[in-house]
Amino acid sequence: xxxxxxxxxxxxxxxxxxxxxxxxxxxxxxxxxxxxxxxxxxxxxxxxxxxxxxxxxxxxxxxxxxxxxxxxxxxxxxxxxxxxxxxxxxxxxxxxxxxxxxxxxxxxxxxxxxxxxxxxxxxxxxxxxxxxxxxxxxxxxxxxxxxxxxxxxxxxxxxxxxxxxxxxxxxxxxxxxxxxxxxxxxxxxxxxxxxxxxxxxxxxxxxxxxxxxxxxxxxxxxxxxxxxxxxxxxxxxxxxxxxxxxxxxxxxxxxxxxxxxxxxxxxxxxxxxxxxxxxxxxxxxxxxxxxxxxxxxxxxxxxxxxxxxxxxxxxxxxxxxxxxxxxxxxxxxxxxxxxxxxxxxxxxxxxxxxxxxxxxxxxxxxxxxxxxxxxxxxxxxxxxxxxxxxxxxxxxxxxxxxxxxxxxxxxxxxxxxxxxxxxxxxxxxxxxxxxxxxxxxxxxxxxxxxxxxxxxxxxxxxxxxxxxxxxxxxxxxxxxxxxxxxxxxxxxxxxxxxxxxxxxxxxxxxxxxxxxxxxxxxxxxxxxxxxxxxxxxxxxxxxxxxxxxxxxxxxxxxxxxxxxxxxxxxxxxxxxxxxxxxxxxxxxx
RNA sequence: CGGGGCGUAGCGUAGUGGCUAGCGCGCCUGCUUUGGGAGCAGGAGAUCGGGAGUUCGAAUCUCCCCGCCCCGACCA
Numbered sequence: 001x002x003x004x005x006x007x008x009x010x011x012x013x014x015x016x017x018x019x020x021x022x023x024x025x026x027x028x029x030x031x032x033x034x035x036x037x038x039x040x041x042x043x044x045x046x047x048x049x050x051x052x053x054x055x056x057x058x059x060x061x062x063x064x065x066x067x068x069x070x071x072x073x074x075x076x077x078x079x080x081x082x083x084x085x086x087x088x089x090x091x092x093x094x095x096x097x098x099x100x101x102x103x104x105x106x107x108x109x110x111x112x113x114x115x116x117x118x119x120x121x122x123x124x125x126x127x128x129x130x131x132x133x134x135x136x137x138x139x140x141x142x143x144x145x146x147x148x149x150x151x152x153x154x155x156x157x158x159x160x161x162x163x164x165x166x167x168x169x170x171x172x173x174x175x176x177x178x179x180x181x182x183x184x185x186x187x188x189x190x191x192x193x194x195x196x197x198x199x200x201x202x203x204x205x206x207x208x209x210x211x212x213x214x215x216x217x218x219x220x221x222x223x224x225x226x227x228x229x230x231x232x233x234x235x236x237x238x239x240x241x242x243x244x245x246x247x248x249x250x251x252x253x254x255x256x257x258x259x260x261x262x263x264x265x266x267x268x269x270x271x272x273x274x275x276x277x278x279x280x281x282x283x284x285x286x287x288x289x290x291x292x293x294x295x296x297x298x299x300x301x302x303x304x305x306x307x308x309x310x311x312x313x314x315x316x317x318x319x320x321x322x323x324x325x326x327x328x329x330x331x332x333x334x335x336x337x338x339x340x341x342x343x344x345x346x347x348x349x350x351x352x353x354x355x356x357x358x359x360x361x362x363x364x365x366x367x368x369x370x371x372x373x374x375x376x377x378x379x380x381x382x383x384x385x386x387x388x389x390x391x392x393x394x395x396x397x398x399x400x401x402x403x404x405x406x407x408x409x410x411x412x413x414x415x416x417x418x419x420x421x422x423x424x425x426x427x428x429x430x431x432x433x434x435x436x437x438x439x440x441x442x443x444x445x446x447x448x449x450x451x452x453x454x455x456x457x458x459x460x461x462x463x464x465x466x467x468x469x470x471x472x473x474x475x476x477x478x479x480x481x482x483x484x485x486x487x488x489x490x491x492x493x494x495x496x497x498x499x500x501x502x503x504x505x506x507x508x509x510x511x512x513x514x515x516x517x518x519x520x521x522x523x524x525x526x527x528x529x530x531x532x533x534x535x536x537x538x539x540x541x542x543x544x545x546x547x548x549x550x551x552x553x554x555x556x557x558x559x560x561x562x563x564x565x566x567x568x569x570x571x572x573x574x575x576x577x578x579x580x581x582x583x584x585x586x587x588x589x
Numbered sequence: 590c591g592g593g594g595c596g597u598a599g600c601g602u603a604g605u606g607g608c609u610a611g612c613g614c615g616c617c618u619g620c621u622u623u624g625g626g627a628g629c630a631g632g633a634g635a636u637c638g639g640g641a642g643u644u645c646g647a648a649u650c651u652c653c654c655c656g657c658c659c660c661g662a663c664c665a
Binding site for chain 2: 011013014015016017018019020021030036039092093094110111140142144145146148153159161211220320324331333429432434462464466500501502503531532533534535536537538539540551553554555
């Protein structure tokens with residue numbers, strides 16, 4: 001393959017596009033790989049499409065190797081199946097909806113659980129047909145509230161989604177593991193740095209779930225990994241280990257104190273330390289000694305609203321993402337002025353356990369952070385303006401209605417597996433595998449006959465890879481200040497051959513070199529443009545990011561061609577006659 | 590949906606009521622140049638996001654609408 005830059009449909013930009021912030025977006029646009037068509041909607045140009053297809057080919061190859069079978073659904077789907085699983089409603093504004101000329105409702109598929117389930121239902125009816133895994137690589141549509149970062153988060157994107165169908169949980173576990181293994185090989189071949197983290201299964205429902213994240217600063221997902229063991233989890237799924245109960249013997253009885261003008265944790269701590277009668281003997285009070293009670297209004301999918309109070313140590317905020325994940329499919333919003341006005345027992349800034357709990361006068365469900373174990377003593381609200389209660393002991397003086405693990409996760413928190421420090425980082429979600437279970441099979445009545453002739457509901461798994469997103473994630477992980485640096489497996493070409501100079505000699509040698517390499521299966525991007533200055537060609541080659549750059553130019557007089565490694569910058573002069581062999585070796589490595 | 594920023598040629602931008610909307614990149618023609626985004630000369634390319642209004646006169650002021658970017662909310 002020879003791509004000639006003299007005729008290639010490509011225009012690189014000297015300036016960064018004004019609307020691109022993250023490196024992958026900036027470089028993919030500057031390098032002429034993609035162009036924006038509409039918010040979150042992009043066109044792949046020739047070089048970009050080559051990279052995209054390489055990524056897609058690797059994903060497909062690994063699926064096929066695993067024994068999975070490819071199908072292809074339409075992107076345009078009817079409303080009915082999504083009505084049956086309630087997702088026509090649950091997906092909300094994110095769903096692209098449209099109508100045909102008769103006024104019938106359609107949608108552009110955001111994901112295809114329903115369609116796969118119905119397809120299998122229509123064809124299979126026996127346990128002998130299972131297990132089955134089918135997949136597709138298809139454009140997905142989600143009307144995101146805020147598309148961002150170029151193709152990293154678009155409204156149209158390509159996803160590989162597969163679905164497994166098994167008769168029992170053991171089978172599902174095996175299908176899940178086959179995907180996990182296939183994903184590991186896939187991302188390794190894509191040349192990506194990735195971590196596998198425990199995840200919440202989210203809106204899809206289901207149980208076991210892991211995400212494949214590409215660590216990078218621009219990632220939208222936060223995750224932790226342990227500094228010593230191999231524990232890793234999305235922050236939404238991090239488990240906070242509960243400390244052992246403390247013996248409260250010797251802690252004075254709870255006592256209410258006047259604490260005027262202390263509606264915040266900070267003012268409360270300051271006042272407690274400033275008052276000699278309240279100060280601790282051994283050390284100053286700090287925010288972690290206080291118990292902060294935050295009230296939310298939770299809206300269930302059926303629209304029913306109920307308040308929920310959560311008690312966390314005062315030095316921690318509640319992480320809204322963790323809260324949302326814990327409350328799925330309910331949605332939480334912080335109490336607003338109207339909510340407070342309707343609940344006179346709640347004194348904003350001074351809410352305490354005394355007014356909370358299902359058996360209390362308010363009847364508000366009250367859940368506690370795992371750190372609030374029996375015997376721990378707290379300073380907390382006394383449910384009257386300007387008053388707090390001191391030495392309130394969990395288990396002795398108050399109890400919650402349960403535990404909820406939604407406080408913010410911080411670097412240095414204890415690993416739930418081994419207790420070492422957790423490290424916090426960000427990543428791009430490039431793959432997600434999870435065991436759906438029977439949610440969709442039940443909703444759409446997918447059953448097969450088992451060995452004893454009884455109808456049993458099939459159990460399913462769902463597994464996605466963001467194919468177009470992976471292109472951007474690779475760009476994000478693999479670039480420098482000059483441009484992109486593609487891993488060879490996904491690069492648009494193996495070598496970027498530059499002919500530079502005036503002489504026909506140089507161009508003639510380069511032509512013959514391009515032919516020879518191409519004949520050996522080396523993919524050549526050939527800068528055969530006449531009259532373009534060397535600086536432009538060098539800069540373009542660095543921007544475009546083909547892994548090996550070969551220059552036929554000045555040193556040809558002495559019989560040499562330069563071979564440069566894009567990533568390391570290392571260059572070597574190779575005698576003309578040896579170049580083909582040297583490059584073949586590099587490409588094969 | 591809330592907060593902030595912005596919309597002038599393919600790209601990046603200047604221009605706060607007054608001549609024909611300026612510049613750089615890119616593009617076209619000619620000559621020169623050829624190892625780090627070349628030089629000279631000539632040229633094409635703009636309904637100044639859209640609409641309404643104020644005014645003798647609007648890219649510039651007012652109102653409405655549309656769109657983009659960032660942060661938050663939301664989201665496999």
